[in-house]
Amino acid sequence: MEKILQITAGRGPSECGWVVAQVLKLFLQETKKAGIQHSILHQEKGTQNGTVQSVTICLKGKDLATFLATWLGTIQWIGTSRFRKHHKRKNWFIGAFELKMTQTMEVTEKEISFQTMRSKGPGGQHVNKVNSAVRAIHTPTGVQVVVMDSRSQHQNKKLAIARLKEKVKEANLAQLKSRMTDQWENHLDLQRGNPVRIFKGTDFKPQKTLKKYRPKRQQLKNQLRKQQWD
Numbered sequence: 001m002e003k004i005l006q007i008t009a010g011r012g013p014s015e016c017g018w019v020v021a022q023v024l025k026l027f028l029q030e031t032k033k034a035g036i037q038h039s040i041l042h043q044e045k046g047t048q049n050g051t052v053q054s055v056t057i058c059l060k061g062k063d064l065a066t067f068l069a070t071w072l073g074t075i076q077w078i079g080t081s082r083f084r085k086h087h088k089r090k091n092w093f094i095g096a097f098e099l100k101m102t103q104t105m106e107v108t109e110k111e112i113s114f115q116t117m118r119s120k121g122p123g124g125q126h127v128n129k130v131n132s133a134v135r136a137i138h139t140p141t142g143v144q145v146v147v148m149d150s151r152s153q154h155q156n157k158k159l160a161i162a163r164l165k166e167k168v169k170e171a172n173l174a175q176l177k178s179r180m181t182d183q184w185e186n187h188l189d190l191q192r193g194n195p196v197r198i199f200k201g202t203d204f205k206p207q208k209t210l211k212k213y214r215p216k217r218q219q220l221k222n223q224l225r226k227q228q229w230d
Contacts, residue, residue, distance in 0.1 A: 002064075030067075036064065039057070070196060073095070093195070111138060
């Protein structure tokens with residue numbers, strides 16, 4: 001399974017960028033413990049040293065949906081500003097969002113058309129008099145490459161296929177970055193209610209939520225009594 005996650009400060013100030021940087025460290029530690037592979041696709045630095053405005057991560061592993069369920073949504077940090085000593089604000093919010101996967105183009109040899117041509121040389125006896133150069137065109141995307149590295153047409157064809165795959169991969173990445181920009185616009189306004197995680201203080205300790213089971217127990221007792229009288 002593969003998913004893409006974006007952690008963003010939205011329109012938040014530098015303090016929120018600092019929170020993104022801290023959350024990123026903790027998140028990557030948890031992915032390592034969970035045996036999930038990750039790679040950072042894009043990272044936008046904040047205005048202050050040690051801050052990150054946005055980071056996009058590709059995740060691969062089992063039970064990703066379960067793992068991400070505790071991260072997706074608004075994340076809150078309770079603490080004093082690291083950049084403005086007398087700032088009164090104590091609550092800072094960032095967001096963690098799953099980006100929709102884009103359909104990437106996979107290059108197969110059936111989708112490639114080839115053209116042969118004479119390689120250009122310096123002249124004289126070094127000119128290649130056979131059609132050894134190869135132009136490879138990926139029909140679905142129109143991406144193409146020309147290879148004339150070798151005097152062997154077969155070798156040039158193999159190189160052309162490899163380079164064409166790399167070029168289509170770059171086109172896929174450009175498409176993903178464009179999609180990230182579009183979704184970034186959608187995440188500028190962060191919802192501040194019901195944070196999925198809360199951290200506190202400069203040491204960034206998670207704040208545990210104390211669950212009170214007494215009302216639940218009393219409710220169950222009342223239900224049992226009602227069943228006995230029915």
